[in-house]
Amino acid sequence: MRTTRPHRRLAAAAAPALVAVLALTACAGGSGSAASDGATSTDGSTAGATGDPVEGGRLRLAYFPDNAAFACVDPFQTYWIEHRTVIRNYADSLTDQDPETGEIVPWLATSWTVDDAGTEYTFDLRTDVTFSDGTAFGPEAVKTAFDSHAAVLQELPTAYGGVYLAGYESTEVVDADTVVIRFSTPNAAFLQGTSTTNLAVLAPASYAKTPEERCLGDVVGSGPFVLDSYTPGEGISLSKRDGYAWGSELRENTGEAYLDGIDITYVAEDSVRIGQLTSGAIDIAWPRQPITENDQALVTANGAQLVSRSLPGPANNLYPNLSEGKVLAEADVRRALQKAIDRQTYASTVFGADYPAVTSIYDTTTPGYVDHSENLAHDPDGAAELLEDAGWALEDDGYRYRDGQRLRLSTPVVQGFTAGDQLIQDQLKAVGIDLQLDVITQAQRSDVLSSGDYDLISTYYTRADPGVIQWIVDSRYAGSKAQADNALTPEQAAQVQALLDEGTTTTDPDARAEVYGELQDLYLDEALAFPTFERVQTAALAADVHGFRFTSESFGDFAGTWIGDAS
Numbered sequence: 001m002r003t004t005r006p007h008r009r010l011a012a013a014a015a016p017a018l019v020a021v022l023a024l025t026a027c028a029g030g031s032g033s034a035a036s037d038g039a040t041s042t043d044g045s046t047a048g049a050t051g052d053p054v055e056g057g058r059l060r061l062a063y064f065p066d067n068a069a070f071a072c073v074d075p076f077q078t079y080w081i082e083h084r085t086v087i088r089n090y091a092d093s094l095t096d097q098d099p100e101t102g103e104i105v106p107w108l109a110t111s112w113t114v115d116d117a118g119t120e121y122t123f124d125l126r127t128d129v130t131f132s133d134g135t136a137f138g139p140e141a142v143k144t145a146f147d148s149h150a151a152v153l154q155e156l157p158t159a160y161g162g163v164y165l166a167g168y169e170s171t172e173v174v175d176a177d178t179v180v181i182r183f184s185t186p187n188a189a190f191l192q193g194t195s196t197t198n199l200a201v202l203a204p205a206s207y208a209k210t211p212e213e214r215c216l217g218d219v220v221g222s223g224p225f226v227l228d229s230y231t232p233g234e235g236i237s238l239s240k241r242d243g244y245a246w247g248s249e250l251r252e253n254t255g256e257a258y259l260d261g262i263d264i265t266y267v268a269e270d271s272v273r274i275g276q277l278t279s280g281a282i283d284i285a286w287p288r289q290p291i292t293e294n295d296q297a298l299v300t301a302n303g304a305q306l307v308s309r310s311l312p313g314p315a316n317n318l319y320p321n322l323s324e325g326k327v328l329a330e331a332d333v334r335r336a337l338q339k340a341i342d343r344q345t346y347a348s349t350v351f352g353a354d355y356p357a358v359t360s361i362y363d364t365t366t367p368g369y370v371d372h373s374e375n376l377a378h379d380p381d382g383a384a385e386l387l388e389d390a391g392w393a394l395e396d397d398g399y400r401y402r403d404g405q406r407l408r409l410s411t412p413v414v415q416g417f418t419a420g421d422q423l424i425q426d427q428l429k430a431v432g433i434d435l436q437l438d439v440i441t442q443a444q445r446s447d448v449l450s451s452g453d454y455d456l457i458s459t460y461y462t463r464a465d466p467g468v469i470q471w472i473v474d475s476r477y478a479g480s481k482a483q484a485d486n487a488l489t490p491e492q493a494a495q496v497q498a499l500l501d502e503g504t505t506t507t508d509p510d511a512r513a514e515v516y517g518e519l520q521d522l523y524l525d526e527a528l529a530f531p532t533f534e535r536v537q538t539a540a541l542a543a544d545v546h547g548f549r550f551t552s553e554s555f556g557d558f559a560g561t562w563i564g565d566a567s
Helices: 081-090 139-155 160-164 204-208 211-215 270-279 293-301 331-340 343-351 380-389 421-429 442-451 466-473 481-487 490-505 509-525
Strands: 058-063 095-097 104-106 109-114 120-125 168-175 178-183 225-231 235-240 261-266 284-286 305-310 316-320 400-402 408-414 434-440 456-459 530-533 536-541
Touching: 058 270, 081 225, 081 235, 104 109, 120 139, 139 160, 139 168, 139 178, 139 204, 160 466, 225 261, 270 284, 270 293, 293 305, 316 481, 331 380, 331 421, 343 421, 343 530, 408 421, 408 442, 408 456, 421 434, 434 442, 442 481, 466 481, 466 490, 466 509, 490 509
Parallel strands: 058 261, 058 284, 408 434
Antiparallel strands: 095 104, 109 120, 120 178, 168 178, 225 235, 235 261, 284 536, 305 536, 316 456, 316 530
16 A cells, blocks of 8 residues: 655656746836736746735636537536636645646645555545535545546546546545545556546535536535636636635645636637737636737737646647558558658747747646657658658659559548648648648537548647546547547557556556656657647736636636736
């Protein structure tokens, strides 16, 4: 039995797991400017003035719109990144994770032990916590939450929280402040899962509601804010929780929030959102894609702050279809494609000159990330040589042919959710590969995956644990079994699954890091994934917004946020 407090970072001998902030300084002068405040760095530290916080006021925040597919603010069910920021502010978790080190620290749980097999987690709980409806937090609440999660998965197996609960068996109340959570198979990543928004614990009354009711905001948490209302497509309102006194030790402010509340609206156009910020109509502009260079200039010219942090988990990767008869079943074609992509140009062209180029199949904030820049270097001559040796000859039309067949690949593109597809298309054309962009709707994506009618598919996942890639590439657990089956040959699948199983069953952090290092090596040596860009979460804050903090999941934590002039 291992007593685990603190729990060390899952680390590898790699560069720091943080990327450079897009822009941290505003124009000189002006009260509360980023230059005087020291705007947030990407380690999750807070942005804002060093003076005494000012209490009161409502924070006005504008998000990219949700839609019918993502209209859900229930912690266990939702994937939508913006809603997970909302959840972090109205619901607490058993543990928290340090954004800089990856260390798991106490929150609602004061300590824990994990058995050597990684199948039994015992948590000692705080006894001074209440939910906003007045009911007490304790072992019964934890048991109700996890048993409810298991029931939801029977009905909704794709509920996002299921990625943390593989092999969940039961939760046992031991005494007034102790609970044991058991798994039928090892789940070494579960402890990190307890720090996430998806496994935040709600009041027992919330689980008496239907999953649909919880999605639409009929939920009660123990966080520093109370969720007052949620109207999909329109907005969200939160208010300060009186008496809150049990914030994570990672928060500078562990007590009551300084803000009176938060009002969230949805704005589709980035330029409109930035215009609202610079005009003073909102306090934070939070886009889906990173803020453009032109809009960055507008923000900083108005004395506002730009903050950013990469989202942990697999980067935005293209995964190949290796099914029989598909072009990318040929290893040399895959390796040529890897060399043909100019990731630095992609980053600077699509997102701006200071945007970091992707350097692995994982984003840099993922524990266990290893820098594979050399494997991902742009080498069009090397790509051409591989294709020539494989018999793909360049013809007068600029494309390569073999046995009368053009070297053509297809990828489905969901309109509005990806950027830079045409640039990738141009980069591949430069070495003679014809990439066809098949524009589809989000609703059509699952049909395309099931049919296998594609050569490359783009996807990612957000979680501060490298094991989450299992839900993309391991057909035993993947959200799309068809896509996972297509992405690997049977031999490769066996190798990948063996490594993922080892990562799931190995509880020592250093040993786990080695496993996921091997996984990254395998994926890049065999060209089984094609990283395209680092997924950076970014926001623009008005000059008088202080105390903003990124969590380890790169979500916004407003417990210590305040509005006022810098002192």
